[in-house]
Amino acid sequence: MTTLIASPAAPRSRTNIFFSYIRHELWRNLRMVDSLIFLIALPLVIFAVFGVASPGTDKHIPGGTIAAYVMVSLALYGAATAATSMAGAAAVEHDSGWGRHLALTGMRRGDYLAGKIIVSLLIACLPIGATFLLGILTTAQFDTPGIWLASAGLCLVGVFPFAFFGLAVALALRSETAVSIASGVVVLLAFLGNLFMPLSGSMMELARYTPFYGAGVLAHWPQNGDVIITGAFATPGMPEALPTESFAWAIGNVAVWTMIFAALALVALRRSTVRR
Template identity: 40%
Template sequence: MNATYFRIEMTRLGRDVTALFFVGILPAVLYVIFGAVQSYGEIELAHGNVAMTVMIAMAAYGAVTATTSLGGMAAVERMQGWGRQLGLTPMTDTGFVAVKASVALVVSLVPVTLIYVLGAVTGASGDPAAWVLSAAVIVVGAVTFALFGLAVGQIFRSEASVSAASGLLVVLAFLGNVFFPLSGIMLQIATFTPLYGYVALARRPVTDGVPLQTGMGDPGPAEPLWVPVVNLVVWTIVFAALAVWNVRRGRARQ
């Protein structure tokens, strides 16, 4: 990996105050509103409380917002001539991808660290293993959405694609059981959406797969582990295939 290019990318991102706001501050505010100050946040679950599941969901949302934006910008940069500039350097395509993936992983740590620290001091509680495992799933799984941003960036071929991808994430978060618990037919639909498996896996160390709900009735049996795993794997393959297909289509046009 090219350390110089990595440093340049991190410096550039550090100057983008607007991006950092949506990546870290906004999800943190959402956690406070929907988790920290709500009385239901104290309800105990298998290995933590409801506030912790809200914290996990908001950290995951911040992480995928970051990686989606980075993936989208990487696609736009290459299509607008930055790829030709890099072609004049010793850096290979593999090296370029390695730098972007590394930057995505580092940036995804921003909302996770901020929101987890905030959660720890505002009532989110859980087993030590639940804290560690959920954070690991969020950071590693967020890379999937760098592929999502890359695919969308190549489809729209403009800087507006990054905004489009981020806006689409909001819709997917509502449909994916991220912002508030779904039930019935909406929950069944949610299991097929991209964010569902990712967030369900991150919450699993706290919930043991038992579905969240707003009422006090029987939540039903625990969800089998294969459901969120298959969801995340399938969508990773779909996003990767779209990204590769669009790269090849772009080369064919040149």
């Protein structure tokens, strides 16, 4: 009689571990219904007040209506807040020792960071889609149908630095309050980045170097092109020469801030690992 000896299971590859982690994280975050409702409802409520109910939002500006412009701004803000909050969950994980458990699976630091960012970006699609859907059903109008898809896609591109930002803050502070702090900073950056209200003068010059500026220019590019909505639009008798911004500057702004926040997140992750 031949004795059958069970062979040990083959070790899982790094790729399998990585995608399994992404699936687990995505499903875990989707089950956090309370958080998702807040992240989706936040831009919807603000858009309903300032983009739908406010008078004059049906006025036409380059590429579409003011309501459409407000819709894109709030979709970007909602997506950035969602990405920041989701990535910020790393603080709770590290405090609970989850990072050590992941290390036992052979998962590397870079894979952990990449997995967090991918899941954050996937979750960020929800407020973008919801805000655009409300815009379609109400007062938002673009000159061509292609602007809808292009604006939504560029909103997601602009979210990249904020996913790393949330991760960096969470890993540095290592507390549940890190998510609240990071979300509060996102609001401040949105004001400074010419996203919530048109800026002008020295404030506009400062805005060009803030994280939200490049993301906002990219998100609005399909509608406005290189034209920037500044405080000049809110004053009687707009100037004939409207302010403009280059696409290269917007891309560079997003890329530089993404690298800065990614580097800070990696440094914070290494420091937290050393302390443990």
